Amino acid sequence: MRWARIDHAGTPSYAIVEGETLIPVRGSPFATWERTATTLKLAETKLLVPVVPPTFYACGMNYAEHVRAVAAKIGQPPNLPTRPEIGYRANNALIAQGETIVIPADATDKVQYEGELVAVIGKTCKHLTRDNALEAVLGYTIGNDVSERTWQRSDRTMYRSKNTDTFKPMGPWIETAVDLDALRTRVRLNGKQIIEFHTNEMVFGVVDFLVEMTRYITLHPGDVVWMGTEGECADMKHGDLCEVEITGIGTLSNPVARATA
Amino acid sequence: MRWARIDHAGTPSYAIVEGETLIPVRGSPFATWERTATTLKLAETKLLVPVVPPTFYACGMNYAEHVRAVAAKIGQPPNLPTRPEIGYRANNALIAQGETIVIPADATDKVQYEGELVAVIGKTCKHLTRDNALEAVLGYTIGNDVSERTWQRSDRTMYRSKNTDTFKPMGPWIETAVDLDALRTRVRLNGKQIIEFHTNEMVFGVVDFLVEMTRYITLHPGDVVWMGTEGECADMKHGDLCEVEITGIGTLSNPVARATA
Numbered sequence: 001m002r003w004a005r006i007d008h009a010g011t012p013s014y015a016i017v018e019g020e021t022l023i024p025v026r027g028s029p030f031a032t033w034e035r036t037a038t039t040l041k042l043a044e045t046k047l048l049v050p051v052v053p054p055t056f057y058a059c060g061m062n063y064a065e066h067v068r069a070v071a072a073k074i075g076q077p078p079n080l081p082t083r084p085e086i087g088y089r090a091n092n093a094l095i096a097q098g099e100t101i102v103i104p105a106d107a108t109d110k111v112q113y114e115g116e117l118v119a120v121i122g123k124t125c126k127h128l129t130r131d132n133a134l135e136a137v138l139g140y141t142i143g144n145d146v147s148e149r150t151w152q153r154s155d156r157t158m159y160r161s162k163n164t165d166t167f168k169p170m171g172p173w174i175e176t177a178v179d180l181d182a183l184r185t186r187v188r189l190n191g192k193q194i195i196e197f198h199t200n201e202m203v204f205g206v207v208d209f210l211v212e213m214t215r216y217i218t219l220h221p222g223d224v225v226w227m228g229t230e231g232e233c234a235d236m237k238h239g240d241l242c243e244v245e246i247t248g249i250g251t252l253s254n255p256v257a258r259a260t261a
Numbered sequence: 262m263r264w265a266r267i268d269h270a271g272t273p274s275y276a277i278v279e280g281e282t283l284i285p286v287r288g289s290p291f292a293t294w295e296r297t298a299t300t301l302k303l304a305e306t307k308l309l310v311p312v313v314p315p316t317f318y319a320c321g322m323n324y325a326e327h328v329r330a331v332a333a334k335i336g337q338p339p340n341l342p343t344r345p346e347i348g349y350r351a352n353n354a355l356i357a358q359g360e361t362i363v364i365p366a367d368a369t370d371k372v373q374y375e376g377e378l379v380a381v382i383g384k385t386c387k388h389l390t391r392d393n394a395l396e397a398v399l400g401y402t403i404g405n406d407v408s409e410r411t412w413q414r415s416d417r418t419m420y421r422s423k424n425t426d427t428f429k430p431m432g433p434w435i436e437t438a439v440d441l442d443a444l445r446t447r448v449r450l451n452g453k454q455i456i457e458f459h460t461n462e463m464v465f466g467v468v469d470f471l472v473e474m475t476r477y478i479t480l481h482p483g484d485v486v487w488m489g490t491e492g493e494c495a496d497m498k499h500g501d502l503c504e505v506e507i508t509g510i511g512t513l514s515n516p517v518a519r520a521t522a
Binding site: 052054055057060081083085086087088090091092093104126155156157159160163164165213215216217218219220223 | 313315316318321342344346347348349351352353354365387416417418420421424425426474476477478479480481484
């Protein structure tokens with residue numbers, strides 16, 4: 001089942017995606033819901049960020065080739081994480097399918113995509129086990145962890161390198177029927193595929209993170225966990241279109257513009 | 262004016278604090294509101310966290326003596342920040358006035374308070390200037406940035422050292438009439454004052470942070486910015502009561518317990 005969050009006559013509403021049709025519901029997939037009698041055309045409906053998370057979690061350094069590529073760039077030996085330690089991103093930076101990634105006027109040219117699988121938490125949970133961790137996941141969406149590499153290196157925190165407004169595209173929707181091992185992530189820039197990787201070949205997987213996090217942390221409905229990216233990333237510039245496809249989920253597409261002041 | 266958020270017959274509601282009386286309102290201080298005809302006794306009402314922030318911002322290393330104390334402990338030269346770079350904390354960890362800070366069973370004895378001023382954002386804003394930055398602040402509350410120092414040193418991220426459930430007491434309410442330069446912060450453990458400092462003698466002040474953050478970030482109503490702490494911090498243990506007072510705002514009190522498993 002596919003859950004979109006839409007602008008329905010000025011009000012955010014959840015809707016079931018069936019092919020090219022949307023069926024708005026009363027309620028939400030995080031609680032109870034029922035179909036309305038309305039149908040809308042997907043192509044004519046404004047999609048919103050599929051959820052505004054109570055807490056926005058993100059892994060860094062969770063794919064081996066990406067860790068090696070980053071290490072090579074800064075001239076240091078690769079340092080693979082030995083434990084699933086989660087980090088954070090910020091809601092101000094979220095944008096939806098089709099919205100524009102705006103590069104600030106004072107950013108360098110090193111603004112890069114990172115195509116990521118996003119686990120969307122469906123219920124309140126703590127002390128998850130390896131056996132029940134995936135039951136806490138409502139479904140999966142796609143994230144683009146846009147990063148300004150110069151600031152990422154120079155700053156003490158990631159407030160502007162990764163959390164500048166518009167730097168966190170997420171969508172287009174939440175897919176609940178996902179076979180993690182079958183997924184492949186593909187990133188295209190202006191229609192040209194730059195990278196393709198097995199989405200689930202992570203240093204630590206979704207279960208590893210959820211079990212470790214919930215030793216200390218209560219997860220809540222709508223929390224999101226961005227799972228990191230693989231390989232080297234390329235620069236994006238004004239006028240580009242960046243697409244992150246994860247097979248079985250969909251494609252997150254965002255144009256790129258540079259602010260003039 | 263003092264704004265509390267209360268459990269009003271099972272529903273969260275904002276209320277004006279007048280002495281020992283609470284007057285619930287319809288609406289919220291972040292939008293429009295009007296007084297109801299109800300009055301409640303402050304002492305008999307359950308206070309909630311005064312706001313659940315869309316994004317939870319926090320400064321680290323924002324008082325000179327604290328930076329020096331931390332540096333001395335780890336045997337490194339003090340490294341005062343040269344720019345106001347903001348970090349993040351997580352909503353899962355928030356607890357209200359009077360609720361218990363629970364130390365996980367596997368934590369070390371190095372679990373410490375950090376008494377902090379918290380700026381509560383009142384409106385949507387970007388590109389604030391030094392002249393108008395404080396107009397974006399609805400008021401101020403108090404935070405206790407509880408920290409497990411062993412994990413803070415050993416882990417790559419602060420997911421458990423600072424964001425374990427219950428590690429972020431915030432309250433008791435939001436005070437809108439604040440003279441920043443007059444404030445003094447006092448931390449008491451079991452009634453004994455451990456430290457007192459001039460709240461506003463920060464490395465970078467509220468205006469510095471808001472101006473720098475909003476070069477890149479849109480702030481939203483209810484966002485909170487925790488401003489850091491001064492001096493050395495002491496360990497808290499099972500059975501302790503930790504109080505953070507900021508003159509002119511109030512006192513945030515939380516008991517401490519250690520989980521047994």
